[in-house]
Amino acid sequence: MRIVIDGFGGDHAPLEPMRGAAQAVAELGVEMVVVGDSEKLENCAKENNIPLEGITIKHADSVIPVDEEPTKILKAYSDCSMAVGLKMVADGEADAFVSAGSTGALLAGGTFIVKRSKGIKRPVIATLVPTGGGKKFYLLIDSGANSDCRPEMLAQFAVMGTAYHKNMMGSTNPEVALINIGTEEHKGCELQQQSYQILKGMDIINFVGNIEARQLPLGGCDVAVCDGFTGNVVLKLTEGFSAYFTGVLKSIFYSNAATKMAYLLVKKQIAAFKKSVDYKEYGGAPILGVKKPVIKAHGSSDAKAFKNAIRQAKFCVEKNVCGEIESGVAQLKAGDEANA
């Protein structure tokens, strides 16, 4: 299997993507392609003693800045590392793509270079969010790709999220819930009210009804469906709370000599908690609804986070997640036509 990584995506490029690629070759048995300025990549490998065995360096002239208009990846930045990598995947030269660069550009590139799977209205970004309670995490879909959504899009998100969860988490019947401001059917805006009715009638997913945001961090469902505006607010608030809570823990234990001693006694438990909420453990966020696996790694990814995102890409290929999504959406369409 051959996986491409954007050598110039993320805050710590090119060193960490290079190191992540080398770790993936050694530990996951995949072949890697690192895309970007080839001279810089080769120097980076040499200076840091990164073995290039199993790694191909593919040259790209430019890098698309994270704050650039995303669609510029198609024209003005069509020679950037992200675009060149995506083209390799689209052309069948590789099986999957990983980047920690601009989310918007990756979404635009995934949609128009790798292209949408058959029947997909809009590709979507799904994010695994760690939780407490019985479940370890839930899949938040859409976590930011489509601010404005129609109910039929949410129905597809539910199907894509179910297929991803089943194949990647090994679940058999993941619970799908609609993020809403109350559990009753009539709650929310028109989008939620109409989506509820569609989701309720779909027998190819396990719809468990509305979920209030309060239940999300407590492990209330496996797949949480919403529009990309709501999802992005949920995702970013979750990140904000992680930072807030880390600050609270610090201020508790840094108060005085006694509290510093207390820290030594709970160090192991705190480390376990931090690990349980560490995005680096969970790989990246897949862009679902495109023809080949495309994974968005966190902007601040280190080598380990890149390696885990590559592992996730590998797993997507092995499980044929893109194919499973396409057939799920075809089933949804067949159901709609039968009901029409």
Place this chain on the structure above:
Amino acid sequence: MRIVIDGFGGDHAPLEPMRGAAQAVAELGVEMVVVGDSEKLENCAKENNIPLEGITIKHADSVIPVDEEPTKILKAYSDCSMAVGLKMVADGEADAFVSAGSTGALLAGGTFIVKRSKGIKRPVIATLVPTGGGKKFYLLIDSGANSDCRPEMLAQFAVMGTAYHKNMMGSTNPEVALINIGTEEHKGCELQQQSYQILKGMDIINFVGNIEARQLPLGGCDVAVCDGFTGNVVLKLTEGFSAYFTGVLKSIFYSNAATKMAYLLVKKQIAAFKKSVDYKEYGGAPILGVKKPVIKAHGSSDAKAFKNAIRQAKFCVEKNVCGEIESGVAQLKAGDEANA
């Protein structure tokens, strides 16, 4: 000053509202009216040795259930404790109203019994949310009253939130931000894009631009403006995270004998943190845009939480918050007309 409390609102009615009213009389120097089944209220006072000095009991025949259709407060439940209390305030028999009953019913009752202030499009629920960082909290407005909003409504929320923050928190120029999925002007849906343009042009508020949800728990602004759907998701996710963190802290310190000892060393710091995020310390959520102060206390309020909500109501009366809001909205309208 005379403040009315719903004797049958909340999970611990009528005991805790009664105790809260008695504490308010003793500590805040207000006159209280407790509304509800007078026999039950009198028995409750007798059985629990609650002094009735300074408290008038006003009879009401029924109680509106929390899951009842909110507008039923106007007809089917027009004799409920909440409706009777609101009527007293509307008729000038009292200065403000506090209830821990159904939020929807209180909003409907506030809007149609106490009535909207002049020029107000839609009354709104504002909630003080505790944060880390330099600021102690921010005012989330709308936190759930209006799922669907137009940009002009958000402009009024900004004015109402500013007036409330200035008068109740004693701030001089509170920073108002629009909750969005990016800081750039063009981010978000049509609602956010149009609202941004209106807010940017308003010289009677201190608009600081968009705020991402990540910054909310870190104290990124004083007044966070959004539609009621987004606000309710933010509020409930915040509550969920509080419960989640409490669970995490428990699991860290309950692991074994050593961690239990550690707890003793940081007990004081943890108590201080818990106090800083305890809604009971912050009073209730005001319904803004109605003619008299109406405060929604938390459903699980105890006597102390009720007393703090009554203190807040008293402060609203003293500061003439309703009048300040009305004149702020009149200024906004005058500005619009001057620009038209």
